[in-house]
Amino acid sequence: xxxxxxxxxxxxxxxxxxxxxxxxxxxxxxxxxxxxxxVAALIGAPPAAAATLGGADLVLVVGDPHLSEFNPExxxxxxxxxxxxxxxxxxxxxxTSIGMDLASAISVGCELPLVSYCRRVTAAGGLAATCQxxxxxxxxDVAVQGDRAVFAVLSGSASADxxxxxxxxxxxxxxxxxxxxxxxxxxxxxxxxxxGDVDITAADVLVVVGRGIxxxxxxxxxxxxxxxxxxAVAASRPIIDQGWLxxxxxxxxxxxxxxxxxxxxxxxxGAPEHVEGMRDSSTIVAVNSDPQAPIFGVAHYGxxxxxxxxxxxxxxxxxx
Amino acid sequence: MNIAVLMRPVPDPVEELEISPDGxxxxxxxxxYVVNEFDEHALEEGLLIKEQVGGTITVLAxxxxxxxxxxxxxxxxxxxxxxxxxxxxxxxLSAHALARLFTDALSDIDxxxxxxxxxxxxxxxxxxxxxxxxxxxxxxxxxxxxxxPIAAGVRVTKEFWAGITADYEVTLPAVLGVQAAxxxxxxxxxxxxxxxxxxEGLVEAxxxxxxxxxxxITAVRLPEAEDGAEMLGGDAEAAAERIIEILRAxxxxxxx
Ligand SMILES: Cc1cc2nc3c(=O)[nH]c(=O)nc-3n(C[C@H](O)[C@H](O)[C@H](O)COP(=O)(O)OP(=O)(O)OC[C@H]3O[C@@H](n4cnc5c(N)ncnc54)[C@H](O)[C@@H]3O)c2cc1C
Ligand SMILES: Nc1ncnc2c1ncn2[C@@H]1O[C@H](COP(=O)(O)O)[C@@H](O)[C@H]1O
Numbered sequence: 001x002x003x004x005x006x007x008x009x010x011x012x013x014x015x016x017x018x019x020x021x022x023x024x025x026x027x028x029x030x031x032x033x034x035x036x037x038x039v040a041a042l043i044g045a046p047p048a049a050a051a052t053l054g055g056a057d058l059v060l061v062v063g064d065p066h067l068s069e070f071n072p073e074x075x076x077x078x079x080x081x082x083x084x085x086x087x088x089x090x091x092x093x094x095x096t097s098i099g100m101d102l103a104s105a106i107s108v109g110c111e112l113p114l115v116s117y118c119r120r121v122t123a124a125g126g127l128a129a130t131c132q133x134x135x136x137x138x139x140x141d142v143a144v145q146g147d148r149a150v151f152a153v154l155s156g157s158a159s160a161d162x163x164x165x166x167x168x169x170x171x172x173x174x175x176x177x178x179x180x181x182x183x184x185x186x187x188x189x190x191x192x193x194x195x196g197d198v199d200i201t202a203a204d205v206l207v208v209v210g211r212g213i214x215x216x217x218x219x220x221x222x223x224x225x226x227x228x229x230x231x232a233v234a235a236s237r238p239i240i241d242q243g244w245l246x247x248x249x250x251x252x253x254x255x256x257x258x259x260x261x262x263x264x265x266x267x268x269x270g271a272p273e274h275v276e277g278m279r280d281s282s283t284i285v286a287v288n289s290d291p292q293a294p295i296f297g298v299a300h301y302g303x304x305x306x307x308x309x310x311x312x313x314x315x316x317x318x319x320x
Numbered sequence: 321m322n323i324a325v326l327m328r329p330v331p332d333p334v335e336e337l338e339i340s341p342d343g344x345x346x347x348x349x350x351x352x353y354v355v356n357e358f359d360e361h362a363l364e365e366g367l368l369i370k371e372q373v374g375g376t377i378t379v380l381a382x383x384x385x386x387x388x389x390x391x392x393x394x395x396x397x398x399x400x401x402x403x404x405x406x407x408x409x410x411x412x413l414s415a416h417a418l419a420r421l422f423t424d425a426l427s428d429i430d431x432x433x434x435x436x437x438x439x440x441x442x443x444x445x446x447x448x449x450x451x452x453x454x455x456x457x458x459x460x461x462x463x464x465x466x467x468x469p470i471a472a473g474v475r476v477t478k479e480f481w482a483g484i485t486a487d488y489e490v491t492l493p494a495v496l497g498v499q500a501a502x503x504x505x506x507x508x509x510x511x512x513x514x515x516x517x518x519x520e521g522l523v524e525a526x527x528x529x530x531x532x533x534x535x536x537i538t539a540v541r542l543p544e545a546e547d548g549a550e551m552l553g554g555d556a557e558a559a560a561e562r563i564i565e566i567l568r569a570x571x572x573x574x575x576x
Contacts, residue, residue: 069486072478100438103447134330138541285566298548
């Protein structure tokens, strides 16, 4: 089916992700424009998991012992073979840890153009997308030459609930279209997250520091404000990678998703990977010295200035 | 183990960005560049492997700007053995074109492992790490947070989400897209960088910029802060006072 909308879904241990459902929602709205069917590929999951994918007209469940845990090599080989066989017009891939191993492999393996960091994909009058570049600072409208392409879509670009709905769909269980023996990558084991001293998902108030905090010693300033507010300190990824706070304090794509009553961000730029984990907080206040920082796009209140001026000021006032 | 590290400059994220007159790019005349932060982690992971099992590190970076020399000399000062500057002026490249440039250069290099950052902020049309691997038909793993050299190749930790990771074993040659090194990238003294500048570690290789490909930017916008947040204005004291009112309204500060 040459005009098909092909959605690469993902799962971890059989649990289909929200990002997959978001892509189905996006696929459905593209289908409303092009009239094409939405076909979801579910690779290595138990067939029962297909029941979640209500937004698809057809779910292809690919079964093979080499596929039950995510394997970048095996999963990419299967998706490339399916796309080459079905020749869909539009391939939607989640821009997640799994999709990042697939999208570019499809582009090369199927000789298709690829648009990454997509927020919106449209098909009326040619394939086009709106993308978020430079860690959210720049929005770009992008046109694809040709009538087929792969789109890697950022999480949160459509409503997962819209992807969950849908009537009865067809489920087809198929064997792997390629021989997966003799692979160069072997899955060994999963590791669950290590628990932390503080549960940042349970706090009503989070004082969140980003790279603007400048040094590990300065985290103390955030500790003091958090103590005055009865809240907890969380951070963006670079703070964890520097070893200034434990992994259990990380908010975002590869960390935790938080929804506190108040989220106070100091020196956090607001990259999409960070925003993914905090955008549903009830009240977001951001302090950043850069007026173009994308965090101001998700914050409810913002102040442009030096965090070292305002952080101690807040603590003093609350303690005073 | 012989390691190739692919590094690229990206526009400095803290600099003020402006749109080019044609509205379809950033105004590059005034843009400062820094090394892609994830590539720094890739280099660090490479240095750690070299410390464990020996071997060589070759660093490749595209472009002609002075920033490229800075990136490459810094890598040499940190412990890379050789640095290759690709192309006299390759200009802004798409990820596909950049990957093609790297794969061409890699054909002259003896490597077991290719390390590069998992993504760059301006990779509109794909990730260089996976593109390079796919073009060379090598196995790849993205979002890598640790490696461990083993007899069969490398044991690799890949991060998924919510703190979940998985370990894989991969035979060599292979390409890894590094998210974060096992430890924060090391600092290096300016004196060491000056020393590297005196040495012979950096070579220039001619490179033909590949075609830009089939994805075209038609318009670029800088989303305005005002579109989102209510900006508080005033000095730190005034803003602090307003923030406390806001927290009171949010029900997380008592009294008044
Ligand atoms: C696969 C993947 C997963 C990721 N997962 C996550 C994740 O879970 N969580 C996460 O946070 N990131 C994640 N990232 C990283 C993400 O892309 C960004 O690199 C990161 O969020 C940036 O952190 P930051 O805002 O602290 O730093 P930067 O982007 O460097 O921003 C620092 C900000 O501080 C401001 N600043 C500097 N000094 C001051 C001052 N004195 N006063 C006020 N403001 C100041 C600057 O203007 C700047 O806006 C992930 C990336 C990838 C590729
Ligand atoms: N700059 C680019 N942007 C998006 N897609 C591209 C780009 N360059 C190549 N492609 C696509 O990727 C396929 C494989 O690229 P290549 O191996 O470079 O020929 C091509 O057939 C194109 O459709």
